[in-house]
Amino acid sequence: MNLVFALLFYAATLILVGGVAYRIYEYARVPAPLKIPTTPAPTTTGGVVFRMFREVLFFESLFKSNLWIWALGWLFHVGLALVLLRHVRYFTEPVNFIIAFIQPFGMYAGFAMAAGLAGLWARRFLVERIRYISTPSDHLMLALLLGIAFTGLAMKFLMHTDVVAVKTFFLGLMVFEIHPLPAHPGLYLHLGMVALLMIVFPLSKLLHAPGVFFSPTRNQVDNPRETRHLAPWAAQLDSKN
Amino acid sequence: MADETTPVAVAPAPTSSPAVAKSAAPAKPKVEAPAYREFPTIPALQPDAMTGSNPFVAAAAHNEAIGFPGALLDGWEQKAVAKMGELLGKYRSLRVYMDACVHCGACTDKCHYFIGTGDPKNMPVARQDLMRSVYRRYYTLPGKLFPKLVGARDMTKDVLDDWFRYYNQCSECRRCSVFCPYGIDTAEVTMAAKEIMHTVGHGHKYVNEIIGKVHKIGNNLGLPGPALENTLEGLEEDVLEDTGAAVKYPLDMQGAEVLLVTPSADFFAEPHVDSLIGYGKVFHAAGISWTLSSKASEAGNFGMFIGNYEQMQKIAMRVREAALELGVKRIVVGECGHAWRVAYAFWNTLTGIGAGAGVGKPDPFAIQLQKQLDPNYKQPSHICEVTWDLIQAGRLKFDKAANDHRIVTFHDSCNVARGSRMGDYAGGQFDIPRNIIRAVANHYVDMSEATTREKTFCCGGGGGLLTDELLDLRVKGALPRMEALKQVADQHGVNFMATICAICKAQFTKVLPYYGFKMSMVGGVHQLVSTAIVLNNEQ
Numbered sequence: 001m002n003l004v005f006a007l008l009f010y011a012a013t014l015i016l017v018g019g020v021a022y023r024i025y026e027y028a029r030v031p032a033p034l035k036i037p038t039t040p041a042p043t044t045t046g047g048v049v050f051r052m053f054r055e056v057l058f059f060e061s062l063f064k065s066n067l068w069i070w071a072l073g074w075l076f077h078v079g080l081a082l083v084l085l086r087h088v089r090y091f092t093e094p095v096n097f098i099i100a101f102i103q104p105f106g107m108y109a110g111f112a113m114a115a116g117l118a119g120l121w122a123r124r125f126l127v128e129r130i131r132y133i134s135t136p137s138d139h140l141m142l143a144l145l146l147g148i149a150f151t152g153l154a155m156k157f158l159m160h161t162d163v164v165a166v167k168t169f170f171l172g173l174m175v176f177e178i179h180p181l182p183a184h185p186g187l188y189l190h191l192g193m194v195a196l197l198m199i200v201f202p203l204s205k206l207l208h209a210p211g212v213f214f215s216p217t218r219n220q221v222d223n224p225r226e227t228r229h230l231a232p233w234a235a236q237l238d239s240k241n
Numbered sequence: 242m243a244d245e246t247t248p249v250a251v252a253p254a255p256t257s258s259p260a261v262a263k264s265a266a267p268a269k270p271k272v273e274a275p276a277y278r279e280f281p282t283i284p285a286l287q288p289d290a291m292t293g294s295n296p297f298v299a300a301a302a303h304n305e306a307i308g309f310p311g312a313l314l315d316g317w318e319q320k321a322v323a324k325m326g327e328l329l330g331k332y333r334s335l336r337v338y339m340d341a342c343v344h345c346g347a348c349t350d351k352c353h354y355f356i357g358t359g360d361p362k363n364m365p366v367a368r369q370d371l372m373r374s375v376y377r378r379y380y381t382l383p384g385k386l387f388p389k390l391v392g393a394r395d396m397t398k399d400v401l402d403d404w405f406r407y408y409n410q411c412s413e414c415r416r417c418s419v420f421c422p423y424g425i426d427t428a429e430v431t432m433a434a435k436e437i438m439h440t441v442g443h444g445h446k447y448v449n450e451i452i453g454k455v456h457k458i459g460n461n462l463g464l465p466g467p468a469l470e471n472t473l474e475g476l477e478e479d480v481l482e483d484t485g486a487a488v489k490y491p492l493d494m495q496g497a498e499v500l501l502v503t504p505s506a507d508f509f510a511e512p513h514v515d516s517l518i519g520y521g522k523v524f525h526a527a528g529i530s531w532t533l534s535s536k537a538s539e540a541g542n543f544g545m546f547i548g549n550y551e552q553m554q555k556i557a558m559r560v561r562e563a564a565l566e567l568g569v570k571r572i573v574v575g576e577c578g579h580a581w582r583v584a585y586a587f588w589n590t591l592t593g594i595g596a597g598a599g600v601g602k603p604d605p606f607a608i609q610l611q612k613q614l615d616p617n618y619k620q621p622s623h624i625c626e627v628t629w630d631l632i633q634a635g636r637l638k639f640d641k642a643a644n645d646h647r648i649v650t651f652h653d654s655c656n657v658a659r660g661s662r663m664g665d666y667a668g669g670q671f672d673i674p675r676n677i678i679r680a681v682a683n684h685y686v687d688m689s690e691a692t693t694r695e696k697t698f699c700c701g702g703g704g705g706l707l708t709d710e711l712l713d714l715r716v717k718g719a720l721p722r723m724e725a726l727k728q729v730a731d732q733h734g735v736n737f738m739a740t741i742c743a744i745c746k747a748q749f750t751k752v753l754p755y756y757g758f759k760m761s762m763v764g765g766v767h768q769l770v771s772t773a774i775v776l777n778n779e780q
Contacts, residue, residue: 023340032333033550035586036426038418038659040667040695047667055422065347065420073345073422123346128286130346132361133370135392137383138344203382204391208423211341216334217415217424222662224586225619227597228607233331234590237554238606 002169005191006178012198019202020210027214031231041222048221055218068123076116082109083152090167091174107156114149117142141204144193151190161187272713274755275357275720277727283350287359294714296409296706299444306453307552310442317441318396322379324440325372325433329380334429339376341423342366348417348427353698354410357717362407365417365427371403372434401443408434409445410714412704413546413579414655419695431704432548439547447708452543455556460505460539466492469535472508480518486776488525490517493567494532499524500564501531501624502540502584503575504743512764513746516576519767522774523628527636531573537563540580541743545587546705554591557583561592561610570615573622576765578654578742579703584621585661595620625741626663628770629673632680638775644682647737649769650729651675651687652722652749653697654742668694674741674766681773686733692725700740702748715748716755723756730758739766 042048054060059077062070086106089095121142124134155161161184172179181187200206213219230238301311314320329336348365350356355363362368370392377384377393384393394400413428438444454463464472473490480488491497501524507517524531537560544553564572572594574584589595593607596616614620631637651674663669671694679685692698701718729735740746740763749763 027333027337030330030333030336033331034590036334036429036660038415038424038426038695039662039670041662043662043667055424059422061420061424062345062347062422065351065422069345069347120345127346129283129349129361129364130344132286133344133346133349133364133366135344136389137391140390200383205340205343207340208343211337212423214333214337215341215424216337217418217426222667224589225595225621227600228589228593228595228604230590230604231331234550237551 001183001188002178002181005169005181005188005195006173008192008195009173012195016198016201020207023202023207024210024214027210031233032216032220033231033234035220035222035224035229036216037220037222038217039222041220043222045221048219052213052219056212069120072116072119072123074116075112076120079109079111079113079116082106083113083149090163090170093167093171110149110153110156114146114153117146117149121146137204141200141206144197144200148190148193148197151186151193155184155186155190159184159186272716272755274716274723274752277724277756281356281721281724284356284359286361288361290360291354291358291363291410291714292360292406294406294410294711296405296708297446297710298405299446299449303446303449303453304439304442304444307449307456309439309444309449313442317401317443321401321437321441322375322396324437325376326380328433328436329376332429332433334426335433338369338423338425338429339373339380342369342373342425345422347420347422348425351417351420352411352427353414353416353701353721354412354714354718357701357720358410358714360410362403363410365421365425368407368411369425369427369430371400371407372430375400401438404434404438405443405445408438409706409711412655412699412701412706412718414699414703415659416655416696416699419659428704429548432545434548435546436548439549444547445705447710448543448546448705452547452552452556455539455541455543455559459536459559460508461541461543462505462508462539464505464508464538466535466538469508469533469538473533476514476518476521480521484522484776486522486525488518488521488776490521491532493535494530496568497530497532498569499529499531499571499573499627500537500560500567500569501533501573501575502537502560502563502580502621503533503624504541504577504580505539506743506747507575508538510743510747512750512761512768513576513743515768515771516765517767519765519769519771519774520575520624522771522776523624523631523637523767526638526774526776527631532567532569534560534563534567536566540574540577540584542580542583543705545579545583553583553587557588557591557594560588561594564594565610565613568613570613571618571622572614572620573624573627575624576741576743576746576767578656578744579660580743581623581741582656582660585623588621623663623673625673625677625766628767629664629677632677639681639770639773640775641681641683641773643773644769645684647682647769648684648686648733648735649678649682649737649739650685650726650735651678651693651766652700652726652738652740652745652763653693653695654740654745655697655699655703657741658695658697671695674739677766678739678769681769686729686735688725688729692721698722698725700742700745700748701752703742703744707744707747712751716752719748719752719756723752723758726758727756736762737769738763739769740764741766 162182168179374394411431418426506513598604598607663673698721750760
C-alpha cells in the first residue's frame with residue numbers, strides 16, 4: 001500500500017503540475033485579437049490588477065449576480081484555502097509560523113468548506129434552472145470534494161490517524177524515500193480522493209482557477225483608442241488590404 | 242432559495258396588458274407579448290418554448306456574395322469541428338470560456354430572452370453548452386472517453402439545428418458577461434458558432450443579405466448615392482422651413498473637418514432621421530465643417546454579428562478609405578450601438594482609426610491615417626462626446642422648455658454600455674448621454690437601476706435579429722425593458738424613451754405597441770437636442 005500511494009502521488013503531482021502548466025501555456029499562447037473588456041472597465045494596467053484582485057479574492061461579479069451562490073461559493077473557497085494552508089505542515093519541517101498560527105482556523109474552515117459544498121450541491125437539486133444545467137460530472141465533482149472534506153474532518157474529530165507518520169511519508173516522498181503510511185481506511189480514502197482530484201484538475205471545469213486570469217473580458221485594459229491592439233494573425237491581414 | 246424556484250403565476254391581465262398581434266398573416270408564427278409580471282420573479286422553465294423560432298436560412302446567392310459556401314457542404318460535420326479547432330487557436334476568449342464554466346448558474350436568470358420566453362436553452366450557460374458539449378466531445382479527453390458523464394455530444398444535424406435556432410436567439414448583448422465570475426461572454430460563443438455555421442454554408446438570410454448590400458451599395462439599407470443626396474437636400478429644405486437656419490447636410494465634401502459615419506437608418510427611418518437632423522444642427526451651431534460619405538454611408542457593421550474578423554475588417558475599411566480620400570481631421574460616429582462598439586473598441590485594430598500607431602514597433606498601415614487625424618480629439622469620437630464637449634465649452638445654446646412636453650428616460654444600449662466607453666473615465670458612456678439630456682430637457686427620470694447602465698437590458702432586437710421572422714422572439718425579449726419602462730411611465734408619467742442606437746429605435750418602434758405604448762415614444766438623444774437647440778440665426 002505504501003508503494004501504491006507513493007506512485008499514485010507521484011503520478012497525480014506530475015499530471016496536476018504538467019497538465020495545468022500546459023493549459024496555462026495554451027491560454028497564454030492563443031491571442032485575444034480584439035479588445036473586449038466588459039465595460040465599464042479600468043483604463044490602466046493598475047486598474048486591471050485591482051479588478052482581477054477583487055474578482056479572484058472576493059468574487060465581485062458573482063456577488064453582483066446572486067447572493068446565494070456567492071455566499072456558498074465563497075464559504076467553500078475560503079474554507080478550502082485555509083484547509084490547504086493548514087496542510088502545508090505535512091510538507092515542511094520546520095513549520096512556518098504563519099502555518100502554525102492558522103492551524104486552529106484551518107480546522108474549523110473544514111466545516112465551512114463542507115457546508116459551502118453541501119449548499120452548492122443542494123442547489124443542483126432544488127433550483128430548477130441549476131438542475132437543468134447540471135451534468136453527472138458536476139455532481140461527481142461535488143461528491144469528490146465533499147468526500148475529501150468528510151474523511152478529513154473524520155480523521156480530525158472521530159478516528160484519529162498517526163499524523164506524524166503521514167508527515168514522514170510525505171516528507172519522504174519529496175526526497176524519493178518511501179516511509180510507511182498508517183494503515184487507516186479513512187486515510188486511504190482521503191488520500192485516494194485527493195489524488196483523483198489532482199488528476200482530473202487539468203481535464204475538467206476546475207480549470208476555472210487558471211482560466212479566470214486569462215479571461216479577456218476581465219483582464220484587458222480599456223484603451224483601444226489610445227493604443228493599437230493587434231494579434232499576430234490579424235496583423236498579417238493588414239498587408240492584404 | 243424557495244423564491245428562485247417558485248413558478249410565476251400568470252398574472253391577471255391588467256388593463257394595459259399587452260395585446261396579441263391581430264394583424265399577423267395566417268402563415269406567420271404567432272407573435273405574442275408575455276403579460277407584465279406583477280412581481281418580476283425568475284420564470285419557471287418552459288422547455289422547448291422557442292423551438293418553433295426558425296430564422297430563415299440564407300440562400301446560396303447571399304452566402305456566396307460574401308465568400309461563404311452556398312449551402313450546407315458535404316461532410317460539414319468534420320468541417321465544422323475543424324473550424325471550431327481553428328477558432329480555439331485564434332480567440333483566447335473562446336479557448337478559455339470553453340473550459341472555465343463551472344455551471345454555477347449565476348447567469349441563468351440574466352438573459353432577456355430567457356426572461357421573456359422561459360426556454361431553458363436561452364439561459365446563457367445552456368446556450369454556451371450547445372457549443373461546449375461539442376467542444377468536449379472532440380477536444381477534451383473526458384469527452385472522448387465518457388461523453389455522457391460530461392455532457393458531450395457528437396456534431397449532428399440536430400445539434401446544428403439547435404445552434405441555428407438558439408444562437409439566433411442571442412443578441413450578443415453581453416449582459417451575462419457582467420455577472421459571470423469568470424467574465425464568460427456568451428456573445429463570444431455565439432459569434433464563434435455563427436462563424437462556424439457560415440463556414441459550412443449555413444448562414445442567416447437577414448444578416449448575410451445586409452452584408453452583401455454594404456459591399457455592393459455602401460450601406461445596410463441599400464440606398465445608392467443619388468438617393469442619399471436627394472434625401473439630404475430634402476432635410477436641408479425641411480430644417481430651413483422649420484427654423485429659418487440654412488443648416489447643411491453635406492455629402493462627400495472634400496476637406497471637411499469632420500467625417501460623420503452614421504447608421505443608414507438615420508437617412509430616412511423614423512425616428513432615426515430626427516437625430517441626423519440634430520447632428521447637423523450641432524455642427525452648424527458650433528461652426529464645424531462636416532460631411533457624410535457615400536462610400537461610408539453606414540456605421541453599422543454586421544460583420545461583428547457573425548463573428549467574422551475578415552468581414553468586419555472589410556466593412557470597417559470603407560471608413561478608412563473615405564477618411565483618407567476626403568482628407569478629414571476627425572471621425573465621428575452617429576447614434577448606433579454596435580457600430581460604436583466596433584468603432585470604439587475595434588477600429589484601431591481593424592483599420593488604424595485611433596492613436597498610438599507610432600508607439601513601440603513602427604506600424605506603417607496605421608501611421609498613414611493617424612498622421613492625418615487631429616490628435617487633439619479622440620479618434621473616433623461619439624457624436625455624444627462631440628455634443629457634450631461643445632455644451633461644456635459653452636458653444637451651444639438651448640431652449641430647454643421646447644422639450645417640456647416630454648418626460649424623458651434613457652435606455653442604455655447594450656453595446657455602448659458593456660462594450661465601449663465615452664469620455665475620459667470608465668462609465669462615461671452612461672453619464673454623457675444623460676448629461677446631454679439634462680442639458681436640453683427639464684424632465685428626466687431614470688429607470689430602475691437593475692435595468693440601466695451596465696445592467697441594462699437589450700431592446701430585444703440586437704445582434705442581427707431585427708427581422709420579421711423573429712418578431713415573436715423580439716417582442717418577448719423586450720419584456721424586461723418594457724416592465725421597467727412601464728414602472729416609470731406609471732409613476733412619473735414618462736412619455737419619451739431616448740436611446741442612441743438605430744437598432745433599439747427600430748425594435749422599440751415595432752414592439753412598443755404590443756405592450757400598450759405608442760411607437761412614437763422612442764427617439765434619439767439628438768432628437769431632443771434638435772428640439773431644444775437655438776440656432777445662430779435666432780440669436
